[in-house]
Structures are given as structure tokens and as C-alpha cells.
Amino acid sequence: MPSASELLAGPMRLILNYALPPRCPACGVIVEGDRRLCLDCWSQLEFIGPPWCAGCRLPFAYDRGDGALCGRCLAEPPAHDGVLAGIGYGDVARTLVLRLKY
Ligand SMILES: [Zn+2]
Numbered sequence: 149m150p151s152a153s154e155l156l157a158g159p160m161r162l163i164l165n166y167a168l169p170p171r172c173p174a175c176g177v178i179v180e181g182d183r184r185l186c187l188d189c190w191s192q193l194e195f196i197g198p199p200w201c202a203g204c205r206l207p208f209a210y211d212r213g214d215g216a217l218c219g220r221c222l223a224e225p226p227a228h229d230g231v232l233a234g235i236g237y238g239d240v241a242r243t244l245v246l247r248l249k250y
């Protein structure tokens with residue numbers, strides 16, 4: 149049995165989408181679905197994602213587990229420890245910047 153909130157989720161989402169069309173979190177272009185990247189950003193991001201360094205988001209070639217750090221972060225732990233969990237859309241932009249850098 150779906151719960152009441154699940155039954156409401158569909159219509160509510162339609163109303164919300166009408167008022168606030170979903171936008172690409174990276175560049176703000178209107179996209180089809182909530183929290184979806186536009187094609188441009190997606191093509192830049194598709195190789196980015198876990199496994200990566202928990203400190204600087206440097207992608208790893210293989211999964212080292214949650215919270216794993218790259219050699220550089222192990223040697224010099226990032227000063228902003230604990231900030232990552234609170235980062236929202238700004239983090240996507242940061243990931244894009246990192247992606248361009250590496
Ligand atoms: Zn975008």
C-alpha cells in the first residue's frame with residue numbers, strides 16, 4: 149500500500165514543476181526532470197563520481213571505500229573537514245571546476 153505522502157507526491161510534483169521548472173544544478177538551464185543535469189553538464193560530469201577522494205574529489209581509478217583520501221590529501225588533510233556534507237549545488241560547480249582543472 150502506498151502511503152498518503154506517496155499518493156500526494158505525484159500531483160505535488162506537477163504543481164511544483166509548473167511553478168518552478170527543474171533546472172540544471174550546474175548551469176541553471178531548464179531541464180526535464182528534477183535534479184537532472186542538462187546534456188552539456190552531463191557530458192562533462194559523466195566520468196566524475198564516486199569513487200573519488202573525499203577531500204578534493206579527485207577521481208580514483210578504483211573504489212577505495214567511503215571517505216577515502218588521495219595521497220595528497222593524506223599527506224595534507226584538507227582544512228575544510230566536515231564541510232562536504234553541507235554543500236549543495238555549489239559543490240556541483242566546484243566539481244566542474246575541478247574537472248576542468250584535471
Ligand atoms: Zn547544465
Ligand SMILES: [Zn+2]
Pocket residue numbers: 201202203204205206217218219220221222
Ligand atoms: Zn584528495
